[in-house]
Each structure stands twice: as structure tokens, then as C-alpha cells.
Amino acid sequence: MAGPSDSPRRKHKVTVVGSGNWGTTVAKLVAENTREHPDVFEEEVQMWVYEENVVVPSDSPHYDPAVGDAPQKLTSVINKYHENVKYLPKIKLPSNVIANPSLVDAVKDSSILIFNLPHEFIGNVCKQIKGHILPFARGISCIKGVTVTDDKVELICDYIGEILGIYCGALSGANIANEIANELWCETTIAYNTPPCDQRLTNGVNGAHGAGVPVRFPKTKLTPLPEDYPPLDHGEIHKLFDRPYFTVSMVSDVVGVSLAGALKNIVALACGFIEGHGWNATAKTAVMRRGMLETIRFAQEFFPESIQEMTFWESAGWSDMIVSCTSARNWRYSKMAVERGVSLQEIERTELNGQKLQGISTTKEVMSFLRARGREDHYPLFKAVEGIVDGTFEVKDIPMLFRK
Amino acid sequence: MAGPSDSPRRKHKVTVVGSGNWGTTVAKLVAENTREHPDVFEEEVQMWVYEENVVVPSDSPHYDPAVGDAPQKLTSVINKYHENVKYLPKIKLPSNVIANPSLVDAVKDSSILIFNLPHEFIGNVCKQIKGHILPFARGISCIKGVTVTDDKVELICDYIGEILGIYCGALSGANIANEIANELWCETTIAYNTPPCDQRLTNGVNGAHGAGVPVRFPKTKLTPLPEDYPPLDHGEIHKLFDRPYFTVSMVSDVVGVSLAGALKNIVALACGFIEGHGWNATAKTAVMRRGMLETIRFAQEFFPESIQEMTFWESAGWSDMIVSCTSARNWRYSKMAVERGVSLQEIERTELNGQKLQGISTTKEVMSFLRARGREDHYPLFKAVEGIVDGTFEVKDIPMLFRK
Numbered sequence: 001m002a003g004p005s006d007s008p009r010r011k012h013k014v015t016v017v018g019s020g021n022w023g024t025t026v027a028k029l030v031a032e033n034t035r036e037h038p039d040v041f042e043e044e045v046q047m048w049v050y051e052e053n054v055v056v057p058s059d060s061p062h063y064d065p066a067v068g069d070a071p072q073k074l075t076s077v078i079n080k081y082h083e084n085v086k087y088l089p090k091i092k093l094p095s096n097v098i099a100n101p102s103l104v105d106a107v108k109d110s111s112i113l114i115f116n117l118p119h120e121f122i123g124n125v126c127k128q129i130k131g132h133i134l135p136f137a138r139g140i141s142c143i144k145g146v147t148v149t150d151d152k153v154e155l156i157c158d159y160i161g162e163i164l165g166i167y168c169g170a171l172s173g174a175n176i177a178n179e180i181a182n183e184l185w186c187e188t189t190i191a192y193n194t195p196p197c198d199q200r201l202t203n204g205v206n207g208a209h210g211a212g213v214p215v216r217f218p219k220t221k222l223t224p225l226p227e228d229y230p231p232l233d234h235g236e237i238h239k240l241f242d243r244p245y246f247t248v249s250m251v252s253d254v255v256g257v258s259l260a261g262a263l264k265n266i267v268a269l270a271c272g273f274i275e276g277h278g279w280n281a282t283a284k285t286a287v288m289r290r291g292m293l294e295t296i297r298f299a300q301e302f303f304p305e306s307i308q309e310m311t312f313w314e315s316a317g318w319s320d321m322i323v324s325c326t327s328a329r330n331w332r333y334s335k336m337a338v339e340r341g342v343s344l345q346e347i348e349r350t351e352l353n354g355q356k357l358q359g360i361s362t363t364k365e366v367m368s369f370l371r372a373r374g375r376e377d378h379y380p381l382f383k384a385v386e387g388i389v390d391g392t393f394e395v396k397d398i399p400m401l402f403r404k
Numbered sequence: 405m406a407g408p409s410d411s412p413r414r415k416h417k418v419t420v421v422g423s424g425n426w427g428t429t430v431a432k433l434v435a436e437n438t439r440e441h442p443d444v445f446e447e448e449v450q451m452w453v454y455e456e457n458v459v460v461p462s463d464s465p466h467y468d469p470a471v472g473d474a475p476q477k478l479t480s481v482i483n484k485y486h487e488n489v490k491y492l493p494k495i496k497l498p499s500n501v502i503a504n505p506s507l508v509d510a511v512k513d514s515s516i517l518i519f520n521l522p523h524e525f526i527g528n529v530c531k532q533i534k535g536h537i538l539p540f541a542r543g544i545s546c547i548k549g550v551t552v553t554d555d556k557v558e559l560i561c562d563y564i565g566e567i568l569g570i571y572c573g574a575l576s577g578a579n580i581a582n583e584i585a586n587e588l589w590c591e592t593t594i595a596y597n598t599p600p601c602d603q604r605l606t607n608g609v610n611g612a613h614g615a616g617v618p619v620r621f622p623k624t625k626l627t628p629l630p631e632d633y634p635p636l637d638h639g640e641i642h643k644l645f646d647r648p649y650f651t652v653s654m655v656s657d658v659v660g661v662s663l664a665g666a667l668k669n670i671v672a673l674a675c676g677f678i679e680g681h682g683w684n685a686t687a688k689t690a691v692m693r694r695g696m697l698e699t700i701r702f703a704q705e706f707f708p709e710s711i712q713e714m715t716f717w718e719s720a721g722w723s724d725m726i727v728s729c730t731s732a733r734n735w736r737y738s739k740m741a742v743e744r745g746v747s748l749q750e751i752e753r754t755e756l757n758g759q760k761l762q763g764i765s766t767t768k769e770v771m772s773f774l775r776a777r778g779r780e781d782h783y784p785l786f787k788a789v790e791g792i793v794d795g796t797f798e799v800k801d802i803p804m805l806f807r808k
């Protein structure tokens with residue numbers, strides 16, 4: 001039996017890899033929690049910052065006349081004023097968030113790595129830190145979604161885990177960084193499937209959540225979390241992320257959370273098309289619902305061993321779908337395209353400076369994956385979105401997809 | 405084996421009981437379908453109209469100078485101009501919708517009765533037609549919801565069925581009558597659990613949908629549908645309601661559909677409170693989601709034998725919840741109350757001429773039912789809504805309900 005004398009001697013050190021507005025927001029809330037739980041976590045939270053020069057504007061409270069308009073290092077400004085003046089201005093960070101320009105130094109000795117940076121940088125960043133992290137570190141990816149090729153659907157958290165040889169869970173939800181930074185309440189979902197090698201008996205009860213849940217881990221052999229660390233289970237991860245303004249639900253279904261975070265982008269395009277065509281909320285909810293049913297079908301078809309249907313009722317499921325189909329980028333620009341009677345490609349050119357809408361690539365990748373298996377006709381809404389993007393299907397025909 | 409020589413000799417006659425804007429809309433779409441399926445249905449659709457005098461305005465295309473401003477019978481106007489000038493103006497009805505001022509005459513010989521009138525009139529109407537309908541008639545209730553007392557939760561369709569001694573299903577969804585009347589596309593859910601006495605073998609296969617679904621019927625012994633009528637199963641009901649602009653999904657879970665249609669009113673109040681307080685879409689979807697989880701919990705707790713979780717992904721579930729929490733009455737006025745810092749009772753007085761908000765009575769009835777069983781603490785959001793209505797709970801404390 002575990003007793004007081006067996007209390008862990010070490011604490012979890014936390015690093016946030018990334019410092020955009022979402023990364024900085026997560027660093028803020030995590031640092032508030034490490035202060036509140038000094039028994040489990042080291043107070044100091046490292047935040048890796050891609051170093052750049054910034055000029056503090058003269059109307060900022062952090063403007064220093066002695067420095068004037070001279071460029072300063074972003075990390076120095078953050079550590080001096082406890083504000084990310086470039087990516088999360090006007091939000092006071094706890095003083096225990098430490099900006100670090102060295103990626104390798106920032107992750108050193110950390111047992112918890114939180115990945116929060118744009119999708120396209122993740123591979124490179126992981127390669128740089130590989131071999132420089134604790135072998136038993138655990139990750140949480142705040143990068144939503146999956147990577148789909150004709151061969152496979154790979155979760156981003158699995159991709160991170162495989163490169164680094166660690167276990168990595170996923171955080172996803174109906175979350176808007178600036179609202180959370182301003183402590184406007186919302187909730188999120190964290191999927192974490194405690195690896196068997198980390199599970200401990202606490203008072204005779206296995207401390208890991210998710211008994212009976214099918215286990216999915218990177219193929220790499222994992223190094224167990226040493227016994228002199230506090231356990232790292234749903235309870236501790238909840239402590240690290242949950243705030244009065246940020247309610248965390250823990251689940252074990254990493255696949256469901258990741259798929260919902262990716263496929264919603266296809267559905268958001270569909271909802272934009274529907275509203276751009278002049279239909280109202282009742283039609284939009286119909287399409288959202290059909291899109292969710294196709295998402296659940298996709299999950300059940302390709303990940304039958306690990307999916308749990310209740311996951312789609314989480315914030316990462318239903319709530320994120322609603323918000324993405326009501327106010328996010330994919331929705332906004334697909335609506336605009338139909339209203340103006342132009343293609344999405346035209347909107348990318350004229351409104352987005354050539355930037356790509358994520359929903360378009362997700363649609364094409366998912367359809368190509370389905371087509372490689374002869375399954376495209378079982379996903380009529382996804383297929384219709386592809387057709388509308390390609391100009392081979394008309395928005396007005398969407399309702400006909402659902403006729404018996 | 406059934407063969408061509410055994411084809412039914414009779415057809416289903418349809419009556420819509422009610423002629424408000426939703427009743428008239430349903431009569432329109434049903435009459436379009438009876439015309440398209442003359443093998444199953446009699447073309448003429450009876451619509452019972454509570455007779456009243458109307459004056460056709462002089463700018464109406466149906467204004468007759470010979471009649472002038474003299475009052476005319478509403479039924480005569482409908483049958484002459486094929487428009488319900490009072491409750492669904494400017495919508496052309498098919499000429500096979502026949503307005504009938506006699507309730508008893510309207511339901512005579514009809515094998516399909518569609519109930520579509522305000523909740524408070526249904527008991528009286530059923531008592532008037534009892535004994536005047538075909539004993540094997542079948543009903544579809546377009547009246548959403550349930551009646552809750554401390555003793556029991558009664559589905560409105562069951563209530564109709566029990567009074568009349570017939571089986572009655574339920575239609576519910578994210579539907580706005582005027583949009584459907586204008587043929588703007590949306591979808592709906594019809595729950596119908598074909599009674600065993602109506603189930604027929606067709607080509608050696610039982611024609612009834614829902615094999616394996618637990619059966620729930622009025623305690624009354626049902627009279628089987630005679631063999632010389634076409635069967636009345638999911639397929640035929642779908643034919644009667646489904647239109648290119650109105651996509652129907654058939655389910656067998658009458659309980660889930662009815663509960664979702666009632667409990668959403670509590671959640672809509674909660675969402676109004678949240679938005680009135682100044683929180684945004686992310687907080688609102690969090691509350692909507694928690695409300696849906698309490699709805700599912702309620703259904704599973706009190707109707708474990710008949711509920712199907714997938715029902716809540718139907719239009720009657722998720723879609724109706726979203727629309728009700730975004731644009732409907734309960735939401736609008738609860739938002740207004742918080743914005744103005746007044747009680748909902750005050751809003752009923754000043755904005756609704758003393759009319760009652762349905763969500764308030766639903767909340768009180770459901771909480772009283774739960775309290776009678778000592779279960780109120782398992783439904784924290786429903787309980788909080790009651791507290792806010794009563795002035796004993798503050799909106800700002802809603803997020804705290806969901807902290808672990």
C-alpha cells in the first residue's frame with residue numbers, strides 16, 4: 001500500500017511549445033494552475049518562443065522611453081512585462097510563464113510537453129527536440145485534427161508521439177483563444193489514454209481512467225513514468241488545464257476528438273454554401289447534423305476498435321462543430337463565395353492573399369482516402385462539398401442528397 | 405405470398421386536425437403527397453378549421469368587390485381561394501386541401517389523423533372526436549413535447565392515443581412553418597412505432613421498421629388496420645410527409661423525440677441567460693451541450709426500456725435544440741430579462757401581455773417531478789434554470805455547476 005512516506009519526490013515540469021495567441025493563452029492558464037498545485041507541478045512553466053524583434057508602440061504601458069522605437073527581443077519583453085505584446089497583447093501573464101527562445105532548452109527536463117503551434121511547423125519542431133526530451137515525457141497536442149493520405153488517417157497527436165517516442169494526447173474544443181485569455185468562460189475536451197506502463201494502483205484502485213476503453217498508442221515502446229513522479233492521469237491533467245473560466249472534460253477517445261476536429265472543416269464549408277445560397281438556420285442545422293453523422297460514420301468505419309460515440313457529444317464534437325459552422329473561417333469564406341457567385345479559389349485569391357482554406361485540403365484528402373477504398377458514395381455530404389469546390393456539383397442540389 | 409390480385413382495395417384518407425400556420429403548412433405538404441401517391445392515399449385531404457369570420461383586405465388578390473368588407477367564413481375563403489388568408493397568407497394551397505368547419509365530419513372515415521393545434525386544445529378536441537373516428541385510425545402528433553406531473557411524464561402523442569384508443573406517433577424537428585410553407589428546405593423527424601397488430605409480411609419480410617426496438621403503445625387494446633388497406637409503416641408515412649423541401653427521417657423512438665421536444669425549452673432559457681450575461685457562442689454551446697446531456701440522462705433514467713441514444717442526433721434532437729437556443733421565444737425573452745436585469749415574470753408582464761413562456765412551466769414541472777424522486781441534484785443545469793427563474797441562483801454561477 002502507498003503511504004505518506006512514499007510520496008513522490010519530484011514534480012512535473014511543464015513546457016508549452018509555441019507562443020502564438022492560443023499557445024500564450026494556454027501557457028497563462030497552465031501557469032495559473034501550476035501555482036495552485038505545487039504538490040504536483042513545478043511552478044515555473046517554460047514557453048518556447050520563436051525569437052523575433054518587436055517594437056513596443058509608444059501608447060503601450062510597456063513603452064520605455066529609454067528604449068524608444070528600438071527593436072527588442074520578444075522573449076525579453078515577455079519576461080520583463082509578462083505580456084506577449086505581439087501575439088496576445090493586453091493580457092497579463094502570470095510571472096511564472098518563462099519565455100525561452102531556445103527550443104531544446106525549453107523542453108529540457110520537462111515531463112509534460114504541450115504542443116501549440118501551427119500544423120505545418122510541428123514536424124520540424126519535433127525533429128529538433130527528438131533526443132533532447134525526457135524519455136518518459138508525455139505530450140498534449142493543442143493542434144486539432146488529422147493528416148489524411150490515400151494510405152492512412154494519422155492523428156496529429158500520434159504523429160508527435162511517434163516521432164518523439166512518447167505518448168501524446170489531444171486537447172480540442174469550441175475555444176476562441178482571445179475569449180479564454182480574457183477569462184470569458186467556455187469548456188474544452190482533453191483526450192488522454194493513460195498508457196498501461198504509467199498506470200498505478202492508488203488505494204488499491206487503478207488510478208487510470210478509461211478501464212475497459214480500448215488502448216491505442218504509438219507503436220514505439222514507451223518509457224514508463226518513474227515512480228518518484230506524481231502519477232499522470234486524468235486527474236492530474238485536469239488539474240493542469242481546468243480553470244474557473246475553462247472547464248475541462250477528460251475522455252479517453254483520442255481518435256474521436258481528433259477526427260471531429262478535422263472533419264468539421266468540411267461541414268463548415270457546407271454550412272457556408274447553404275447560407276450563402278439563402279437558406280436559413282433550419283437548413284443549416286440539417287446540414288450540420290448530416291455532417292456530424294458522416295463524421296461518426298467515418299470514425300466507426302475506420303477506427304472501429306477505439307471509437308466511442310459519446311465523444312461526439314463533447315465540446316470537441318458538437319460544440320466545436322456549431323461554432324465552426326457559425327463563425328469560423330471556412331464557413332465565412334464559403335458563404336461569401338456562394339453569395340458572390342465565385343469559386344472558393346477566387347475567394348482565396350481576392351480575400352485571403354492566396355492563403356489556403358483548411359477545409360478545402362481536408363475535403364480533398366478525405367475524399368481521396370475514401371475513393372481509394374471505393375467508399376466515397378457512403379459520404380454524400382463530404383462528396384458534395386468536394387463537388388462544389390471543384391465546380392461539378394451545385395449547392396441547390398444539397399437537399400436532394402438526403403432523399404430516400 | 406402477396407400478389408397483385410391481393411392489392412388493397414381501399415386507400416388511406418387523411419385529416420389534419422388544426423389549421424394554424426403550422427397546421428395549414430402540414431396540410432399543404434401532405435396534400436401534395438396524396439396527389440403523388442394515388443395508390444396509397446385518397447387525394448382529398450380534410451383540414452379541420454375552427455370556424456371564424458374573416459374580412460379579406462382590399463389589397464388581397466382574393467378581395468371581391470361584390471363582397472367588400474363583409475365578413476366571410478374562413479372555411480369558405482380557404483375552399484374558394486385555396487389560401488388560408490388568416491393564418492398562412494400568400495401561400496397557395498393545393499386544391500385538394502378541403503377546409504371543414506365540422507370536427508366530427510372532418511375526421512370521419514379517415515385512417516390517418518394528423519394533430520396540429522395548440523397544446524391546450526388537444527384534450528377537448530380528442531374528447532369531441534372520440535367514438536367518431538375509425539377504430540383502426542392511426543395518429544401523428546405535430547404537437548411537441550410531454551406533460552409532466554409529479555406522478556409521471558406523459559408523451560402528448562400517448563395522451564392522444566389513450567383518449568382515442570388508437571396508436572399515435574410524433575413529428576418534431578427544427579421546423580419553422582413559414583419557411584416550409586415557402587418551400588425553403590429543412591428536415592424533420594417522425595417517430596412511429598408500428599403496432600405489432602399492423603405489421604405485415606411483405607415478400608416474406610416483415611414490413612415494419614424497428615425490428616428489435618422495444619415496443620411502447622397505449623395500454624388500450626388496438627384495433628388492427630384492416631387488410632384491405634395499404635400497410636401503414638415507415639415507408640408509407642414517409643411518402644405522406646416527405647417533400648423535396650422537407651426531408652423526413654423515420655425513427656421508432658417516440659419517447660426520445662418527445663422528450664427532446666420538451667426539455668429543449670429549459671435549455672433555451674439557460675442559453676438566453678448565458679448570452680444576456682454577456683458570454684459568447686462558445687459558452688452558449690457549452691450550456692446547450694450540458695443541457696442535451698441532461699436530456700439524454702433524463703430519458704435514459706426514466707424510459708430505459710425504450711430510449712435510443714441516436715435519436716438525439718436527429719432533427720428533433722440536436723437540430724431543434726440549436727434552433728430553439730438561437731432564435732426561439734424562450735431564448736429571446738430570457739436573454740432580454742438578463743440584459744435588462746429584470747425577472748422573467750416581469751418580461752411576461754411587459755413584453756408578452758401576461759402570456760406565459762412555455763420553458764418556465766416545463767422547468768417547474770420537470771424539477772418537481774425530479775424532486776419527488778430525490779433526483780434533482782443529478783440535473784444541475786435544469787435545477788439552475790429553476791433557481792434563476794425563482795431568483796435563488798445567479799447566472800454568473802452557471803459555469804461553477806460543471807466544475808469537478
